[in-house]
Amino acid sequence: PGNTVVKAVDDVSFSIPRGETFCLVGESGSGKSISALSVIRLLPHGLASHPKGEILFNGQDLLRMPEADLRNIRGSQIAMIFQEPMTSLNPVFTVGEQIVEALQLHHPDMNDAEAEERAILALEQVQLPKVRERFHDYPHQLSGGQRQRVMIAMALACEPELLIADEPTTALDVTVQAEILRLMRKLQDDTGMSTLFITHDFGVVAQMAQQVGVMQRGKLVEVGRTAQVLRNPQHAYTQQLLAAVPENLGKAGSSPHPNSPQQGLGKGEAILQIRDLNVWFPIKKGIFRHTVDHVRAVDGVSLDIPKGQIVALVGESGCGKTTLGRAVLQLEKPTSGSIRLQGQELTGLSARELRPLRPKMQIVFQDPQSSLNPRLLIETTLTEPMQVHGIGSGHEERIELASRVLDDLQLPRDTLWRYPHEFSGGQRQRIGLARALVLNPEFIVCDEITSALDVSVQAEILQLLLKIRAERHLTLLFITHNIGVVEYLSDQTVVMYKGKVVEQGATAQVCGSPQDAYTQKLLAAVPRLMV
Known part of the structure; x- marks a missing residue:
């Protein structure tokens, strides 16, 4: 209220050596993303300020750099992957057009054909299926994980020296996440790129980072080599965060209800019985919208839930x-099959x-x-x-x-x-x-x-x-x-x-x-x- 100043980031200091990954972890509102956005000065002008401190990139202070010079660094030397790809991608351009635009902005000598091939290569690197078809799709035609891969491809296409990744794998499946993390490590090895990686997943920290910094309420409360911080955390807040990771929660209280001992699915009193369940969505084509095939979203599923x-x-x-x-x-509505709740058939009911x-x-x-x-x-x-x-x-x-x-x-x-x-x-x-x-x-x-x-x-x-x-x-x-x-x-x-x-x-x-x-x-x- 009034003229209150919020110190979103308060006296934070760390450095990222060339070719290394520094992970910033902490809960929502701790100042992780604000720290990252400050590096390339993307915070709203007039609302946010940096009254003191410096951000040195290759010896140059980014906080004091003229906007025109900073524009040349953004994207080409320092790239950023944002957490929410749907709001970061332009809905009126195809994903291919957006990557080509980024490439040609930073490489004016690159012609359309070269830029298109480089963009397709970038999409292939992030394991996007059917790349040449996807190239002409709009963001809304892709799944969340596919959109995130497009964002990563766009950031990596210009081969930056520093990549800032803000929760880049939060919305991804575990297998896709593993591919993306592997890809980022490989690109780092190949190009010597440095990475500032923001996450709240300590498993990702263990895989990706040489150093880790823990933020709480705008302050960096602990910083050190990853193995040291994860195995022997010094600060009470880091200890609390690590204790809350599911694999550290222990099994206290998680044993089954006394009346429902662990049994194979389908044994014991089943509250729900699913038999041969199909949910198919028609694929319609042509001027008369004839059904030519189906998307088999659920295909012949049977299981009992005790x-x-x-x-x-x-x-x-x-x-x-x-x-x-x-x-x-x-x-x-199921296409076919049976769903019974406490013995009562649900399919077909109005x-x-x-x-x-x-x-x-x-x-x-x-x-x-x-x-x-x-x-x-x-x-x-x-x-x-x-x-x-x-x-x-x-x-x-x-x-x-x-x-x-x-x-x-x-x-x-x-x-x-x-x-x-x-x-x-x-x-x-x-x-x-x-x-x-x-x-x-x-x-x-x-x-x-x-x-x-x-x-x-x-x-x-x-x-x-x-x-x-x-x-x-x-x-x-x-x-x-x-x-x-x-x-x-x-x-x-x-x-x-x-x-x-x-x-x-x-x-x-x-x-x-x-x-x-x-x-x-x-x-x-x-x-x-x-x-």
Whole structure:
């Protein structure tokens, strides 16, 4: 308020030797991205200033450099990969045009044909499938992972001396992430490029960095060689962050519910039975839009989900995980097959026939920001579903029920009288969970609910889920691509690939000795903390 000055970055000092990677880690709001944007002076002019300090690049102070000179360095000598590719790519140009433009801007002597070939080579380097077709696609026609690869290709095409990578692999599948990290290390070895890598994944830090710096509230609280910091952290905040990594959380509290011992999928009392499920989307072509083929998003899937267990559904983007989760809840109509909830067939039921069953089966979405109505108070968000399904005798009772759920999720009761934008990402995710829990469901689909969270917030959410599961004897289908989360949280694991289930069983067995070649590849790609 008023003329308050926020020290987003406060007296930070570090250096990056040529050919090395320096990782900046810390939670959201710690100043990591502000530090990176300061290097190439991309912070909004007039809002942000650098009252003191210097940023030396090849002996030149970038903070004092004229804008015209800095423009020659940006992109060609210092490139940046941004975290959110959809907002960084221009929606009205094809991805090929955007890479060609970047190349010709920094290499004016390069003709169109040369620039196009160099751009295609850059896209091939980042393992983009069907490169010559993708070259002419617009950003919205690509998946999140493909867009991120285009951003990386654009940054690396000009072969910079310093690459600033702001969470470049957050939205990527673990196998794609492994390819991208391998590619960045190879380019670094080939060109001697230095990298400032911002991440909150300590597994990535262990793989990529020679040095690591830990930021908290604008200050660099610990800096050192990677192995030293990861094995023997000195600062209490670094110790706290490392303790929150799923592989360090330990198994306390994560044993199955006493009434649901670890069993093979399909044994014991199954709350949900899926048989030969298909969800196909037609591919239409020609002037009369005839169906020429189908996208087999879910292809012949059968599995049982035992009551009271957490079943993890893992696989890469596009493998059909979310479509399967939505089909189970009848948010996506199956093409064929059977889905039974507590013995009752769901497929073929009308919306009216499904309504009495809706409270029993709920979903928590990946992005709480877009799934919560920004115009409604949290009180309305939580009490409206109860009113629709006849839970609570009146408004006061519904308020009390909602307040109790907030207590369970460790949110203050005055949360009810605020709007979604007033909360952090982790708090919004808890509110999304509260919206599902107020209906007292028996089965919840959790769709990538921890993917965008800081490691410490993720740890809190996972521990809360285990606590709630035990108290309410809930059954969860947990969709994720984070294998660390799977190993910590789930009793059973189901692996999907191209619409089919390729492996399923107890988590310890699937993650410990995978049988299918794809599962082996998936687990081998997981960045581990061991250095």
